[in-house]
Amino acid sequence: MRTRLTAASGILLLALAGCAATPATSTTPADESVGDGHGEIAGAHELSEPALHLTTVDEEGGVHHLDLLDEESEVLTEIDPIDDLVSDGRYLFGIRDGSVTVIDSGVWTWSHIDHFHYYEAPSRVIGDIEGSGLATVVAGETGTGILFDDEAALIDTPALADGEVVENFRIPVETHAGLVVPLATGAVITQPDADGTAQTLRIVDADGTAGESVPCANAAGTITTVVGVVIGCADGAALSVGGDPSEWERIAYPADAAPAATDFAGREGRPSVAALAGSGGVWLLDTRDRSWMFQGVGEEIVRVAAVGDDADRMLALTATGSVLVLAGGEIVARTEPLVAASVADPELVAGVTFVVDKNRAYLNGPAENAMWEIDPADGARIARTFQATAAPLHLAGTGR
Template structure:
């Protein structure tokens, strides 16, 4: 592998952490900076505002940072090519068959409930997690879940802040699926009683001890909201709501509603999340109200992400590459077709993603060699266009 790093400007789970940002759990070791913590680590300096970046990985494995303040681009790393990238707002997890490369982007936001702290430190590659098959990665406040074909791994998130990879457990997996970090351990998917398809969720302690199971047919998709952790099931979703102990609740689909949501997306920490529903629909799950709403857009949809609560806005990407703004189930704004060429290519189409924050949404067009900044609150106005000399195949938002 080639690496070159550049410095970068019982079902009874204990309560989830009170701070909502998953980027950097408060350091607890001797390497933590002096003071009361607030997400700071030794060698980092605090900023007056968030160092928001768009991080991309091209087909060759070049990792680049686009600073959204000064619009300067720098090379963060050179790694082996990846099939997907996952981020928690600070760490990047480059996923490929047989391994995950972990990179500290060097920029992050620490939520302290009523205020935020923003930090910057040198970027660095932290190493690799290896296993059989192409893994899935799920981020959490105190752990990172990595699910290989035959093994389930939980990484210790505070150890990442100290610059190293530490496995809390590595245990045999029970078929394909997910490892979802919780406050004390994780929940992982398990086969049904007949040993067939994924039919349950298994509580696993931080030391790998298996606990109780929860029915969840065809478990797929997970997201953390301000209310708790959601995992999708064939008949709705299981919500692990924050509390002491965490309350486990089932949020069923409305009677007769199909098809199931298999992937969720939303602005970080919000209660409402969205998912594509079949070919033309969008599911909106309100974890605070414990309710689902199905919106039929009337045309093929390939991506959906919930972006606010007050106006109930959702961004959707059409099959022909246009971005729609939905509010109250209605289309209230539409862009021109932006990523038609990328969506027509199978490899590029899988990598087209939204990244959203409080003020803007971003979309990558790998074949168009462009990224767009979209103001959803202003009629889907294209606020900025970032043309690139490379294909931004994989997109993530860092500094959040």
């Protein structure tokens, strides 16, 4: 079974200097090329603050864009219905059997190491990437990995800014539930054993040339933190730091570990991420300290995400539709059942997810036709409720 993946990428450590202060407004003309390493593209406007949006896709394929500043909503485009949605904070990858539709949301944040630049440009559908079966997509800064049933592909992410889908490589693979994880250069592709279970990570160059292998039994789940690229393994996590494809560390589970993590979620740019530990517990992986922490919850959990604050808070969605805030080994807050109908529906629950920002978290309820803004640091207070114009079947945060 292929699980929903959060966006992952290779870490680019850029020593950039001489950056001017971000202006309050932009006067960049639409026909002037402004690309200079600051995340700008022709036609983009630089903003004084991030243009944070919630982007959702409904059952019919309508792509909706909710501006979190003025709470205005618009329809970006209409695409064929999808089964899953992955985003890196700018680009959206709508996944269905046989193809992946790539959409530029038109809002993004560019990290300049010690500060950020914020941009807005017209949104657009860039194109479709076709292949066999329901793809697994891992979005990254330099490349986006796509695993179809019998092919692995690496898409050039910077080329998407020019409205082009450029495949760095597309190579045949054995059918298995696995990953193509982009690195700073090239990628790693999971390789299965005779039973079709991913057991190793094959390092490949940007052109698809195969290199050495890294052991990773039952490889499942990936995410990028401020420290490096994480891939889940049966005995812990494989961690690539500094962008060297051949350098991997192992963060082993503690003795008598709970079930292994198979999916990770957390706030972008933070060292800690969360993962389910079976149905009744949560893992917190701190990639900076190279450590795992387990917290039992005592009830069934269907989704988790790390808040990434100083209190090591985590969010957990229960099987009854309530949101829990976990910290210090305890449940410190609980909401009423917000998405009870959505999590009770097997066809809807897969699309219910958290989007976590610095001060707020967001949750979608397709059956409830709503989204909620939650303050994890204030007793899980519901700061705002957004009534959706169409059921938010899939949710992503854009402008980040």
